[in-house]
Amino acid sequence: MATTEKTEVKFSEARKQEIERIRGRYETPRGLIMPLLWMIQDDYGWISYDAMELIAGECETSPAWVYSIATFYTMFELEKPIRYHLQVCNTLSCGLCGSESILAHLEDRLGIQAGESTEDGRFRLTAVECLASCGTGPMMQMNDEYYESLTTEKVDAMLEEWNCD
Ligand code: FES
Known part of the structure; x- marks a missing residue:
């Protein structure tokens, strides 16, 4: 739409x-x-x-x-692009390494739930299935880049860098 x-x-x-x-x-x-x-x-x-x-x-x-x-045609983009699309892997290997707490931390910091976007259109948060980086969980993809072996401290540093605060 x-x-x-x-x-x-x-x-x-x-x-x-x-x-x-x-x-x-x-x-x-x-x-x-x-x-x-x-x-x-x-x-x-x-x-x-x-x-x-x-x-x-x-x-x-x-x-x-x-x-x-x-x-x-599905190749046309009908929504304004999101600046940072954060996709947190939610599958077993990442889950065993703590992806749930990473996702919860991002939800808390961004003030949105997985599947939602921030009102300013800067961030979209999505819980996704395996991104084929199972040995370095918990991990997420931000746009085209992978961020691996995540901790809440690393996530905070990334948000700082992306000027979230
Ligand atoms: S289970 Fe997370 S990348 Fe495969």
Whole structure:
């Protein structure tokens, strides 16, 4: 589901030139919807309702039509990206090493439960199954990086670094 948060979105001059360059490839203006969705995602990281309205204007169609296409394909991001996505492994090996207390500590520090995001959109906390780093539990993944042999002190230092306080 796309967020309704108001965003300022526009095509840069370079993008406008690119749009004019490819426009002739399509039989109807609607043919541009997919490339424009990609452009917006590349430039902003996600596609808001405002972006859909912008695309609809370029493609001489309704925002609802753009929405129907954007929501059909799973490769389009319709939520504003979270800055730090913390995924704590919750499977047996990590569990035996104390992953439950790591998760509880993160819930306490961030003021959210697993499966939730902070209101400012900076952190999302998720309990996940094995991340194939079973020998170095408890562990978590933050975006694309692994953090292993965790303790609550290490977690506090990370949150400090990520400017949580
Ligand atoms: S059990 Fe945690 S990484 Fe495999």
